[in-house]
Amino acid sequence: MPDLFTHLATARLPAAFVRDPRIAALVVIGTFLPDLTSKGFYWVLKCTPNFEVPTHSLVGVTLISYAASLFLEERLRRAAFPALLAGGVLHVLVDLLKDNMGVGSCRLFYPFSPRSYELGLIDPVDVIYLVPIDLILLWVAGAIERSRRVRG
């Protein structure tokens, strides 16, 4: 839950700069797609974690975003795809911050390269301590949106 919350907060901030609220919502939805698909593989299809690798790679995120955009109405799709993709890429970038004991958090360039990357900045157990920062991000995003509404 704190992990998802961090993803929500980091997506809400750039989404606050998007004028169309539908597209802004899609950036936020896009940031959840990598985890929704990977957890779908794990919990629903009962696959081993090795199946989840593409869900957190750039190619995988692109495919998932494209497939998701096709579920929207036609006139929205062209703008929806980059919004979903931006959210997904942001998710992968945030995951890269994690310290996965040197094993890597994302195989960014899978299937072209099996190499796994991580920046090793945050112990996944300590993600909980990002909650105050997440709250600040959400507050800033809300303030940006409110100020834009006031300006009309």
Add this chain to the structure above:
Amino acid sequence: MFGDRGLGWKLGAALAVALGLAFLSARRAGSTAPDLLGCKAQPARWDGTMLRIHSARVVESDTAGFEIESDGVSARVVPAAAVAPGDSIDLTGTFRAQGQFVHLTEVRKIGGLKGPARLLSLVPVMVLGGVLLNLLRHFTFRPQALQVGRSPGGPGEGPRTLDAGAPPGAA
């Protein structure tokens, strides 16, 4: 690419490629980076392989090492670490075929939030609750708020309100 023409084919192709990548990943991992079960099944093949074991449970520990259980597979880990039976841990180590044990590189306890961390964990739940309440506020069906717009002025042509509680013809 984004049009309605051949939508089913496009969606099917995207999902098929994504699933294909997932299967490819699982297949490649099986031959390059096995899990604990793979190592125990073919110890000679995977001798010296680096393992990352996620969410393992410590079954017992002693001065020389400890025993873990992960996805129904148990293994001995050496040397000893600051873990106790019942702990949930992530660990990295090297599989050794001789004796079928894992030589520990790094271990990390997971779960069991305490003090302020437990309080902080409530915040995301509260935010989620707030979001859901806000959604309810926006999407609750209020029939009395439905206005049937008819051009005012004509006889009996004033604006009408549909009210679920009103008798038929009262609107």
